Amino acid sequence: MGDQGIKKLPLPLSIGIDNLLNLVAAFLKGQGVISKGEILVYVTKDSIGVKKVEEKSLISNEIFERYEGIVERVLEIAIELSIEGREGKPVGTIFVIGDTKEVMKHSHQIVPNPFKAHNLNILDPKIKPIIKEFSFLDGAFIITSKGRILSAGRYLDVDPKSLDVTIPQGLGSRHLAAAAITKITKAIAVTLSESGTVRVFKNGEIVLEYNPRLSRSF
Structure with a gap:
């Protein structure tokens, strides 16, 4: 299976799961996948959880992009x-x-x-x-x-x-x-x-x- 159309997001893995989720949420918002206020579900090797898309996550992603x-x-x-x-x-x-x-x-x-x-x-x-x-x-x-x-x-x-x-x-x-x-x-x-x-x-x-x-x- 090829990776055409797949968006890859480089993440600073050392910053903790909450901050990682903020960056992922901001990335998905920028791609039009989700909107502010919506909920995303995440899965790690140890847990399953939910994250609400908030304004701060959008700012965080902008910082890493700029x-x-x-x-x-x-x-x-x-x-x-x-x-x-x-x-x-x-x-x-x-x-x-x-x-x-x-x-x-x-x-x-x-x-x-x-x-x-x-x-x-x-x-x-x-x-x-x-x-x-x-x-x-x-x-x-x-x-x-x-x-x-x-x-x-x-x-x-x-x-x-x-x-x-x-x-x-x-x-x-x-x-x-x-x-x-x-x-x-x-x-x-x-x-x-x-x-x-x-x-x-x-x-x-x-x-x-x-x-x-x-x-x-x-």
């Missing part, structure tokens, strides 16, 4: 840092992807930029250890829509209150900054908490959330 390969690589690094830490210790950091001209306007360097004058791309597998090494720096990694790493240790000059940004109770300044920078620009942000939770922000909201330390195989 920054093809880049978001997956950032999530891969964030998830590995969540599990492994840096030198065995938990780390927290922010990655800001896209709309770099505006992001740079709304940020400033707080430590010497280790990526200055270097043309390094996050899609290069050899760069991963370098990213992990600098994950201890305060501030954010700034990454272009093509994957070039412009800076690390960048402070985000944003005022969440003036932007009317709200986040779930218990999250701190890192998450407020991530939400605010994605509201004032067209960028997306990926945060890693010391607790191990990885979150993706778009338009000032959390659109994907996953803690690989708490995950179970499915």
Whole structure:
């Protein structure tokens, strides 16, 4: 049997079943197979369940399509840092992807930029250890829509209150900054908490959330 007419969807398998289902739902919505508010049934090797098509899933899929390969690589690094830490210790950091001209306007360097004058791309597998090494720096990694790493240790000059940004109770300044920078620009942000939770922000909201330390195989 040939595969003509079969749509193939590349998925970042490490992000957990709930997020995977959101991406699948968004993909099917884009293909006209299902509509917002409808229910899809899914089957894994261990379970059967249902998933309602919601607005956040559509946003999540848009993120992966717009920054093809880049978001997956950032999530891969964030998830590995969540599990492994840096030198065995938990780390927290922010990655800001896209709309770099505006992001740079709304940020400033707080430590010497280790990526200055270097043309390094996050899609290069050899760069991963370098990213992990600098994950201890305060501030954010700034990454272009093509994957070039412009800076690390960048402070985000944003005022969440003036932007009317709200986040779930218990999250701190890192998450407020991530939400605010994605509201004032067209960028997306990926945060890693010391607790191990990885979150993706778009338009000032959390659109994907996953803690690989708490995950179970499915």
